[in-house]
Amino acid sequence: MGALEGKVVLVTGGGNGIGRDCALIAAQEGAKVVVNDLGGSLKGDDEGSASAAEKVAQEIRAAGGEAVSNSDSVTSLRAVEGMVEQARDTFGGLHAVINPAGILRDVMFHKMSEDDWDRVIDVHMRGSFNVARATIELFREQNDGAYMFFTSTSGLFGNIGQANYGAAKMGIAGLSRIIAMEGARNNVRSNCLAPVAWTRMTQSVPVKDEAAAARRQVMAEKIRADQPARFSVAMIAPAAAHVSGQIFGASGETITLYSQPRPIETVTKEEGWTVDTILSEAVPKMQPKFFDLNRAPQAAPPQKQPA
Numbered sequence: 001m002g003a004l005e006g007k008v009v010l011v012t013g014g015g016n017g018i019g020r021d022c023a024l025i026a027a028q029e030g031a032k033v034v035v036n037d038l039g040g041s042l043k044g045d046d047e048g049s050a051s052a053a054e055k056v057a058q059e060i061r062a063a064g065g066e067a068v069s070n071s072d073s074v075t076s077l078r079a080v081e082g083m084v085e086q087a088r089d090t091f092g093g094l095h096a097v098i099n100p101a102g103i104l105r106d107v108m109f110h111k112m113s114e115d116d117w118d119r120v121i122d123v124h125m126r127g128s129f130n131v132a133r134a135t136i137e138l139f140r141e142q143n144d145g146a147y148m149f150f151t152s153t154s155g156l157f158g159n160i161g162q163a164n165y166g167a168a169k170m171g172i173a174g175l176s177r178i179i180a181m182e183g184a185r186n187n188v189r190s191n192c193l194a195p196v197a198w199t200r201m202t203q204s205v206p207v208k209d210e211a212a213a214a215r216r217q218v219m220a221e222k223i224r225a226d227q228p229a230r231f232s233v234a235m236i237a238p239a240a241a242h243v244s245g246q247i248f249g250a251s252g253e254t255i256t257l258y259s260q261p262r263p264i265e266t267v268t269k270e271e272g273w274t275v276d277t278i279l280s281e282a283v284p285k286m287q288p289k290f291f292d293l294n295r296a297p298q299a300a301p302p303q304k305q306p307a
Contacts, residue, residue: 002030013101015052
């Protein structure tokens with residue numbers, strides 16, 4: 001019996017990359033799957049095609065699983081409500097959502113257009129709101145529901161040229177945390193994952209030097225989409241019912257638990273701060289713990305678990 005036997009799962013962005021592997025692995029673990037994918041380009045600037053989602057659904061059915069496809073956009077709440085109804089009409093319910101659907105519009109912020117900003121926020125941030133809002137009442141009523149949202153190190157650490165993407169991904173981390181807090185009493189849980197994998201998104205990042213080209217080659221060989229997908233599926237399984245409100249990373253066979261913002265230094269002046277004392281006392285006291293502008297290093301690989 002698979003880890004998701006008897007469960008119904010909606011996977012957005014399920015036609016390509018990590019989403020595709022999430023759908024396939026969820027089905028292998030016994031879930032009935034609604035595979036959603038608009039079938040659009042990486043920049044989200046075309047009408048898309050229903051074939052991407054349907055190909056994955058066909059692959060699941062050919063392997064003996066149960067799946068249907070949906071090619072609507074997560075940017076529409078009504079469309080996502082339709083996905084929920086499709087799941088209930090076809091399979092009799094819905095128990096979990098995995099939401100990797102996304103696009104990229106990379107550009108330096110001083111050159112970023114309103115459209116570049118709006119499109120990325122719409123798919124990632126609004127899309128995450130939509131899949132949660134369309135399902136949250138059902139999950140609360142049935143005292144059973146799980147979300148796997150997708151954040152990114154571009155939000156957690158920052159990344160040049162991705163102000164729109166990073167802002168959306170950091171917002172998703174906050175959304176996931178609050179859904180977990182509010183849903184705890186009704187057995188509704190939510191986690192998010194910052195994946196590193198060789199997908200069409202990572203392939204789109206320009207190669208600037210030989211070192212970057214070498215890193216891309218390593219990614220293509222060792223950092224596959226099925227690895228974060230497998231973790232995503234595990235986290236929506238009933239066996240992970242005690243896990244909620246966390247931010248994880250998955251890169252190759254390394255799984256990371258990320259810290260979440262907490263105070264690291266506090267300074268107090270009972271008589272009150274002035275502009276001068278803030279600059280002369282408070283800032284120097286905190287400065288040794290400032291974060292620099294470099295991206296945080298990846299966590300070191302852990303020791304191998306004993307056999």
